[in-house]
Amino acid sequence: MKDNWYLILELEFDPAEKNPEVINKRIKEKVAYWNKRKTMPVDDARECERLAKKHKEIEADMGDETIRIRMASEAVAEVSDKVDPKIKQIGKDGFIVSVK
DSSP states (O other): OOOOHHHHHTOOBTTBOOOHHHHHHHHHHHHHHHHHHTTSSSTTHHHHHHHHHTHHHHHHHHHOHHHHHHHHHHHHHHHHHHHHHHHHTBOTTSOBOOOO
16 A cells, blocks of 8 residues: 555644645654654664655655645545444444444
């Protein structure tokens, strides 16, 4: 699956964050975080290194409204696919029930 910058940057995607200042600030924060962690002995160091190298791609994609709209829609679908089955298990009284 292709990286979804809304999910990786932890930006609002429903409704989608559109403000370039907010988006660019988050990109800078995340790149700084990834650059710091990529050299540390942590479990996600390789992932941080991979994402830090993609910062130009992230900036380009998030600067393109068409790509941004598509990614926001894909983020909604991805999260919904994970959450919806769990919600279906909760009965009307708030108890966990079996779903057949």
